[in-house]
Amino acid sequence: MFDKYIVCEDTLKITDQTRTRGSVEVRMPYYRGLGLSMVEGVDLTINGIPVPVEATSFTVHGNTYPMVDLPTVLDDRWEMGEQARIDFGVTEPMEPGELVVSAAVRLRISYMPVPGGGRDTKTFTLA
Amino acid sequence: MDDIVKSGFRFLWQPPHAGDVSTIKRGVSLYSYQEEFFLRTMTLEDCVAHVSSVGALGVEVIPEQSLPGYPKITDEQVSQWRGWMDKYGTTTSATDLFLDTKRHRDRWLTHEEQVASFHADIDLAVRLGAPVIRAIINTPPEVMRDAAPYARDNGVRLLLEVHAPFHYSHPWILEHLDVMHAEGGVGLGLMPDMGTFVEKFPRVVSDRAVRDGARPELVDYIVSLYNDHGDTHALMDIVHYRGGGPIEMGLARQATHFIYRDPAEMLPHMDLIGHVQAKFYEMVDDSTEYSIPYDQIIPVFEKGGFTGFLSSEYEGNRHVQDAFEVDSREQVRRQHAMFATLLGERTDQPSA
Numbered sequence: 001m002f003d004k005y006i007v008c009e010d011t012l013k014i015t016d017q018t019r020t021r022g023s024v025e026v027r028m029p030y031y032r033g034l035g036l037s038m039v040e041g042v043d044l045t046i047n048g049i050p051v052p053v054e055a056t057s058f059t060v061h062g063n064t065y066p067m068v069d070l071p072t073v074l075d076d077r078w079e080m081g082e083q084a085r086i087d088f089g090v091t092e093p094m095e096p097g098e099l100v101v102s103a104a105v106r107l108r109i110s111y112m113p114v115p116g117g118g119r120d121t122k123t124f125t126l127a
Numbered sequence: 128m129d130d131i132v133k134s135g136f137r138f139l140w141q142p143p144h145a146g147d148v149s150t151i152k153r154g155v156s157l158y159s160y161q162e163e164f165f166l167r168t169m170t171l172e173d174c175v176a177h178v179s180s181v182g183a184l185g186v187e188v189i190p191e192q193s194l195p196g197y198p199k200i201t202d203e204q205v206s207q208w209r210g211w212m213d214k215y216g217t218t219t220s221a222t223d224l225f226l227d228t229k230r231h232r233d234r235w236l237t238h239e240e241q242v243a244s245f246h247a248d249i250d251l252a253v254r255l256g257a258p259v260i261r262a263i264i265n266t267p268p269e270v271m272r273d274a275a276p277y278a279r280d281n282g283v284r285l286l287l288e289v290h291a292p293f294h295y296s297h298p299w300i301l302e303h304l305d306v307m308h309a310e311g312g313v314g315l316g317l318m319p320d321m322g323t324f325v326e327k328f329p330r331v332v333s334d335r336a337v338r339d340g341a342r343p344e345l346v347d348y349i350v351s352l353y354n355d356h357g358d359t360h361a362l363m364d365i366v367h368y369r370g371g372g373p374i375e376m377g378l379a380r381q382a383t384h385f386i387y388r389d390p391a392e393m394l395p396h397m398d399l400i401g402h403v404q405a406k407f408y409e410m411v412d413d414s415t416e417y418s419i420p421y422d423q424i425i426p427v428f429e430k431g432g433f434t435g436f437l438s439s440e441y442e443g444n445r446h447v448q449d450a451f452e453v454d455s456r457e458q459v460r461r462q463h464a465m466f467a468t469l470l471g472e473r474t475d476q477p478s479a
Contacts, residue, residue: 032191033195033197035230037230040232108229111225111264
């Protein structure tokens with residue numbers, strides 16, 4: 001329902017000098033907030049190459065979690081429309097120019113018999 | 128259907144009001160402004176102010192949507208909320224609860240945990256001043272049964288939403304009705320969602336499928352079958368036989384999740400109905416919802432003597448946001464112009 005708003009415009013940043021670490025902000029495609037234990041993951045793809053989940057972390061309102069730990073977090077939430085920051089690492093440097101970022105948000109919604117969530121792709125221009 | 132009404136239930140076949148102004152109240156669920164609230168182009172106070180601006184008196188709130196920090200809502204948040212109710216001349220008409228049975232990755236929530244989840248949401252409803260609570264459709268009847276005493280003790284009522292594709296003679300609803308009748312309908316009741324009265328397939332949904340690349344002849348087939356109130360049980364199979372892809376299959380699935388029932392099916396249950404979610408997809412002007420015949424629905428509530436809130440629930444945003452600017456405020460304003468007319472109010476709505 002909010003898939004087109006998942007990857008937030010103008011939020012991609014390179015965060016180290018080797019250009020192999022970066023961050024991007026994402027929103028949850030859902031009309032309410034959700035406990036983090038029901039966020040099964042945010043799968044990132046950079047220029048078509050999947051980023052290993054172990055190389056990503058998830059930050060909301062100042063609290064950072066390894067992505068793989070989200071299913072065990074019972075006392076924090078991803079609020080409706082809140083921009084979460086995903087920090088990630090890649091093996092090849094992210095060179096200046098266009099960079100295509102895809103994010104698939106996987107949610108466990110209790111009243112739905114099928115997996116919830118959505119995906120979005122946006123193109124950024126790196127300096 | 129009469130046989131499922133517990134004997135002794137009071138029936139009001141005449142509207143209790145003497146004049147031509149209805150006793151049905153107008154309200155808005157903040158669900159209606161989800162697009163703008165999500166994108167932070169409306170604040171929570173903006174939403175409340177807009178409800179008031181259309182002459183609606185009740186604000187339905189989804190705490191998990193509107194109140195950051197749920198379930199640990201602070202006293203400051205509560206007093207700010209109550210301050211807005213005073214400032215804008217509104218009351219909290221309802222809160223909406225969810226039941227996260229799949230909260231843990233590796234196990235289902237136990238019955239006791241589910242009831243405890245209800246108790247926490249009852250506490251929050253009381254703090255926010257809501258008299259009724261929307262219980263989500265996936266709530267098991269036995270959870271309703273075991274949460275009812277706590278609701279009664281706290282002076283609130285748990286209302287099971289009757290949401291499409293469910294309806295008043297569906298086995299899942301019949302199980303719930305048994306529990307409600309056994310309880311006496313004091314702490315329990317029903318919250319009909321008007322999405323069970325979708326007479327015409329919402330064109331915002333089919334138009335979106337076309338924009339997404341659906342084959343027009345398959346869209347026409349799905350829409351025509353729905354609008355003829357034909358048998359949609361095998362619709363996904365048929366669309367598959369005709370070579371439909373994911374877009375066409377998605378539309379077919381939607382068609383099996385909209386339903387059109389006779390609004391008069393609510394009459395035997397009117398004493399259990401405490402609040403109404405006035406779902407809508409597209410107000411084409413100030414008098415017509417494209418799919419849902421409110422001119423046929425409101426007389427049923429009048430006949431049944433309903434005195435609760437008709438609470439707007441705009442759900443068109445997600446179907447038009449790809450190509451159009453979403454204007455939830457204008458959609459809500461139009462629906463309330465229609466309600467004011469249908470309810471016999473004499474006040475004129477400001478035009479856009």
